[in-house]
Amino acid sequence: MFQKILIANRGEIACRIMATARRMGISTVAIYSSADANALHVREADEARWVGPAPSAQSYLDIAAILEAAKATGAEAIHPGYGFLSENAAFAEACKAAGLVFIGPGVEAIRVMGSKSEAKTLMASHGVPLVPGYYGADQSEAVLTAAAREIGLPLLIKASAGGGGRGMRIVRDLAEFPAALASAQREARNAFGDPAVLLERYVENPRHIEVQVFGDSFGNVVHLFERDCSLQRRHQKVIEEAPAVHLTESQRATLFGAAIKAAHAVNYLGAGTVEFILDRAGGIYFIEMNTRLQVEHPVTERVTGQDLVAWQLRVAAGEPIPLSQSEIRCQGHAIEVRVYAEDPAQNFQPSTGRLEHLALPAESSHVRVDTGVAAGDSVTPFYDAMIAKIITDADTRADALQQMQRALAQTEIVGLTSNIPYLQRILAHPEFQAGGFDTHFVEDQRDALIPVVTPTPPEVCLLLATHALRETAQGLRRYHAPSPEAGSPWERLLGFRLNEDPKHSFGFLRGEETLLLELRQTAAGHELTCGGQQMQFAPGLCEGPRIEVIQPSTRLRGSVIAAARETHVFWAGTQYRFTRLNLLPTGEDEAEAGDKLVAPMPGAVMAVLVEVGAKVARGAPVLVLEAMKIEHTLVAPFDGTVLEIRYGVGEQVLSEGEELVKLLPLAEIEQT
Numbered sequence: 001m002f003q004k005i006l007i008a009n010r011g012e013i014a015c016r017i018m019a020t021a022r023r024m025g026i027s028t029v030a031i032y033s034s035a036d037a038n039a040l041h042v043r044e045a046d047e048a049r050w051v052g053p054a055p056s057a058q059s060y061l062d063i064a065a066i067l068e069a070a071k072a073t074g075a076e077a078i079h080p081g082y083g084f085l086s087e088n089a090a091f092a093e094a095c096k097a098a099g100l101v102f103i104g105p106g107v108e109a110i111r112v113m114g115s116k117s118e119a120k121t122l123m124a125s126h127g128v129p130l131v132p133g134y135y136g137a138d139q140s141e142a143v144l145t146a147a148a149r150e151i152g153l154p155l156l157i158k159a160s161a162g163g164g165g166r167g168m169r170i171v172r173d174l175a176e177f178p179a180a181l182a183s184a185q186r187e188a189r190n191a192f193g194d195p196a197v198l199l200e201r202y203v204e205n206p207r208h209i210e211v212q213v214f215g216d217s218f219g220n221v222v223h224l225f226e227r228d229c230s231l232q233r234r235h236q237k238v239i240e241e242a243p244a245v246h247l248t249e250s251q252r253a254t255l256f257g258a259a260i261k262a263a264h265a266v267n268y269l270g271a272g273t274v275e276f277i278l279d280r281a282g283g284i285y286f287i288e289m290n291t292r293l294q295v296e297h298p299v300t301e302r303v304t305g306q307d308l309v310a311w312q313l314r315v316a317a318g319e320p321i322p323l324s325q326s327e328i329r330c331q332g333h334a335i336e337v338r339v340y341a342e343d344p345a346q347n348f349q350p351s352t353g354r355l356e357h358l359a360l361p362a363e364s365s366h367v368r369v370d371t372g373v374a375a376g377d378s379v380t381p382f383y384d385a386m387i388a389k390i391i392t393d394a395d396t397r398a399d400a401l402q403q404m405q406r407a408l409a410q411t412e413i414v415g416l417t418s419n420i421p422y423l424q425r426i427l428a429h430p431e432f433q434a435g436g437f438d439t440h441f442v443e444d445q446r447d448a449l450i451p452v453v454t455p456t457p458p459e460v461c462l463l464l465a466t467h468a469l470r471e472t473a474q475g476l477r478r479y480h481a482p483s484p485e486a487g488s489p490w491e492r493l494l495g496f497r498l499n500e501d502p503k504h505s506f507g508f509l510r511g512e513e514t515l516l517l518e519l520r521q522t523a524a525g526h527e528l529t530c531g532g533q534q535m536q537f538a539p540g541l542c543e544g545p546r547i548e549v550i551q552p553s554t555r556l557r558g559s560v561i562a563a564a565r566e567t568h569v570f571w572a573g574t575q576y577r578f579t580r581l582n583l584l585p586t587g588e589d590e591a592e593a594g595d596k597l598v599a600p601m602p603g604a605v606m607a608v609l610v611e612v613g614a615k616v617a618r619g620a621p622v623l624v625l626e627a628m629k630i631e632h633t634l635v636a637p638f639d640g641t642v643l644e645i646r647y648g649v650g651e652q653v654l655s656e657g658e659e660l661v662k663l664l665p666l667a668e669i670e671q672t
Contacts, residue, residue, distance in 0.1 A: 001317050002026055002077050005103070006070045007045070008091075009081030010060060011372030012386060013293075014041035017079050020309040029073045031066060033059035035380050040372050047073050054382045060084045063091050067098050077101035077316060079309075083384070086292040087114055103316040105215075105291045109266040113289040117160040117198045123286050126265045128258045131277075131285040133200035135160075141181065147199050148177050154202035157181055159188035165235030166191045170202055203285070205438040206277035208232065209244050211259035212300045214311060215268035216321045223256045224300050224308075225330045229275075231426070233348070233442045239426060240296035241335045242303045245397060245435035254284050262289055271297070271312050277439075295338070295389070298368060302334035302393040333400045334393035337423050339411065341385040344422040345450055350385045354378045356415035356563035357545065360388055361407040366400075367392050379416055387418060397435065401427060409573030412545075414561045421451035424573065453511050459556055460569050460576050461530045462549045465517045466539045467560035467567065468506045469526070470547075507581030508567065514581070525550075565607055565624050565631060579621070580631055597622055597634060597661040599653045605660070606631055608649060614642045616663070623660055625653065639666035 005021060006029040007014045018028045018041070030045030035054035042048045049069035052059030059065070061084060070078055078095050080086035086104065089111040095102040104110070113119045117135035124130055134147035148155055148171070157180055159167025167188030169180040181197070189195040212224040228244035229237045247255075259274035266289075273294045275287040297308050311322060341351040358375040361367055371388035379385055390411070392403035408424055426432055426449055431441065442449065506517040518529040525538035540548030540555060549556040558571035569576040607624040610616060616636040623634045644662035647653060653660065 002101070002313065004029065004046075004073070004075050005077045005079055005313075006031065006066070006073065006075035007041075007079050007081060008060070008066050009079075009084055009086075010036055010039065010041055010383065012370050012389060013081040013083075013295075013372070015044055015372050016370050017081060017309055018044050020307055020313070024310060024313065026313070029069065029075050031060070031069050033382070035382050038377075040374055040377060049073060054380070056084065056382065063088075063094050066091075067094060067100070070100055071098070075100070077103050079103040079312070080292065082292050082295060087290070089114060101316050103270065103312050105269045105272060106267065109268055109272075110291045112266055113291050115160055115196075116158060116162075116288055117196065119288060120198065120286070122265055123262055126261050128261050128265075128286045129254075129284055131200045131203060133198060135198045139196055141178065144181060144197070144199060145177060148174060151199055151201050154204065156200045156202040157184040157197050158200065159184065159192060159194070160196040160198050161192040161194040162188055167197065168235070203277055203279045205440050206230075206279055207244075207436070207438050208275065208287075209247070209255060209278055209284075210273050210275040210294070211255050212294075212297070212308075213259050213263045213268065213272050213274055214308075214315070214321055215263050215270065215272070216315045217269060217318060218320050219267075220321050220324075221260050221263045221268060222321055222323070222325045222328060223259050224304050224306065224328055226252065226255055227294075227296055227299055229296060230437055230439050231432070231441055232439050237296065237338070238442065239335065239337050239423070240299055241333065241397070241400075242299040243330055243333065248282075251278070251282065251284060258284070258286060262286065270315050271308055296336050298370060298389065298391045299334040299336045299393075302368065302391060303330050303332055304328060305331070332393050332395050333397040334391060335397075335400050335404050336389055336391045337404065337408070337427075338386055339388045339390060339413075339423070340419045341379045341387055341413075341416040342419050343417040344419055348419075350381065351417040352379050352381045352385070354415050355387075355413065357412060357561045357568075358387070358414075359410070359412040359545075359559070361390065361410040366394055366403050367407050387413065387416075398433075401433065405573075412559055412561070412568075412570050412575070414563050414566075414568045421575070422449060425449045425451060453513075456510060456513060456515060456576060457571070458530065458533055458535060459549075460558075460571050461515065461517060462528060462535060462537055462551075462556060463547050463558045463560055463569050463571060464508065464515075464567065464578065465506065465519055465526075465528050465530075466537070466542070466547050466549050467562070467569075468517065469504065469519065469539065470542055471562065472504065508578040509581055510576065510578050515578070562631070565621075565633060580633055581635070596659045597637065597663060599625060599656060599658045599660055600632065600634075601625075601656050603632075603653055605647045605649055605651050605653065608645055608647075610642050610645070610661070612642050612645060616640060616642060623647075625660075634660070636663065638663070640664050641666075 004027040007017050021028050027046045030042050030048040031051045032042045033052055033054050051065040052062050078100055085091040089107050092102040092107045092110055120130055120135045132151055155171040157169040167184050169184045171177050171180050184197055185195040208230045209226050211226050215221040226244050227240050227242040229240045231239040262274045271293050273290040277285050342348045355375055355377050360369045363369055368391040390407050392400050392407055394400040394403055405427055408420055431437055504519045508515045520527045528535045538550045540550045545559040545561045547560050561568045567578045603625040606626045609621045618636055618638050620636045621633045622636050625632050640663040643664050647660050
């Protein structure tokens with residue numbers, strides 16, 4: 001067995017490979033770019049080597065730099081993970097030439113299966129079922145047009161060297177074929193450096209089923225059953241599960257038999273995945289073979305009880321496959337979701353920045369979490385925006401789904417927008433729960449899956465109020481001098497008033513909803529008034545972000561995290577995001593404010609939300625001032641234009657009434 005391996009990857013998959021290597025007593029070497037100098041995979045490795053600047057082309061795809069890192073650290077083998085160079089035949093060949101073991105298949109298998117047209121020609125010769133199509137080397141427009149007529153409509157044009165939906169076009173009218181062909185070829189050339197395409201009959205609304213296979217250097221090939229990867233967005237998988245539901249034993253036999261044939265056809269070594277589509281009539285057709293470990297491999301590990309990375313390491317070291325086909329069992333059901341930093345409501349726009357708070361579900365015998373980040377780390381625009389993979393399993397699919405819903409409800413992310421609400425809506429959808437959906441599910445249910453904003457529940461208001469009280473008390477203690485007299489009113493930090501119960505008011509903005517929280521401290525505890533509703537409560541045990549609220553007949557628990565200009569409340573599996581409003585007077589009425597925005601108290605400028613020359617409406621946020629550990633968002637007192645910003649982020653405002661932003665009222669602009 002190897003003593004030391006280098007992992008030519010980053011993030012979640014690098015951490016996952018390290019976990020198995022650590023259990024096997026194998027030392028690991030991480031590589032990193034300038035953007036990943038402090039990344040989790042770097043912190044967890046035994047050694048780490050810099051391989052280049054942030055762009056992947058200059059770091060994680062730099063073969064020479066990676067080989068040099070392996071040589072310098074004395075690594076015996078290289079594990080490519082998935083993505084980057086994992087299916088690059090030139091990299092596998094370079095590893096061999098450098099005397100390093102490439103933990104993956106042979107060069108020829110990668111090369112053949114990397115060309116969709118060559119792979120399908122080979123599969124046809126070995127009796128693997130294919131969709132009717134053209135996979136020839138002649139790429140002239142005349143030949144491709146003639147093939148399109150013969151295949152019939154609808155037709156799929158597909159980049160021969162590609163994947164992930166790039167270089168792919170659907171044609172439903174032959175008159176559209178020339179333009180679609182030219183477009184697909186351009187995209188294929190730009191994405192993969194190869195304009196070659198193949199043509200296939202387009203299968204409407206198929207299911208996407210894949211089979212995990214494994215081969216060794218002794219000629220043995222086994223399968224580890226199937227996964228259903230039909231739930232996709234833009235040809236990218238979102239949720240995967242094993243085994244696939246609503247398959248007959250005859251269909252499974254066809255899938256497994258075809259997958260074994262495909263692996264034998266290229267003398268396959270290591271972990272590979274053979275992908276198929278199932279049409280509405282139950283027909284099964286080969287799509288492609290991925291010559292690497294898949295992102296979704298954990299669901300196979302959960303239902304078989306096997307560690308596929310350990311298998312990879314053993315087979316690469318020259319050992320036989322650990323189990324025979326008859327010894328591999330499939331038990332229970334497993335589901336994996338991919339938690340991404342993206343905003344489904346904004347067309348899945350990636351979200352980048354710092355993870356101010358990250359709480360992932362606790363791992364157990366039925367819950368697994370694979371991640372490459374921790375709280376305080378950043379998601380950068382240079383690489384994939386995956387935060388974590390959450391995997392759950394149980395004896396039945398229904399129980400595995402319930403485990404997943406609970407796991408997502410326990411996941412808290414602050415600092416970035418995530419797709420967790422989107423995943424929760426998918427899991428709750430009746431069609432998904434019934435199983436057997438096709439690859440168009442996400443597209444067909446697009447409107448139903450986008451989360452909608454609902455009014456803030458009273459329970460969330462109670463959690464928010466308790467947090468606000470705690471933060472106010474903590475801020476006031478910094479300026480508090482204890483009184484020597486027992487029972488002195490000066491010991492009551494929260495709003496002492498003569499002849500009246502102590503009172504505090506807090507304002508929050510959530511989307512278009514404005515919340516005014518009015519709290520009174522009574523002999524029995526606290527009374528919250530919000531939206532005309534009055535609620536009696538007392539703060540319970542509060543530790544870190546965890547908050548407990550005690551009511552006359554119940555106890556309420558949730559998490560509240562203040563970060564930057566926002567306050568986030570997690571309750572009942574939902575995240576609520578608020579902006580704190582400043583309810584303190586600015587020291588001047590609007591009529592007397594003139595062209596000034598002044599500080600209501602000394603503090604530090606945390607954020608400036610406008611630029612010089614910007615037009616602002618009355619009530620629009622302008623600047624965030626922190627005082628006594630509480631952030632106050634100061635708003636424009638009238639419609640106007642920003643003439644001057646007198647304090648920058650991080651600067652201290654030393655006294656109340658200091659002018660922060662100079663504004664020119666709209667009325668004066670109009671007169672001019």
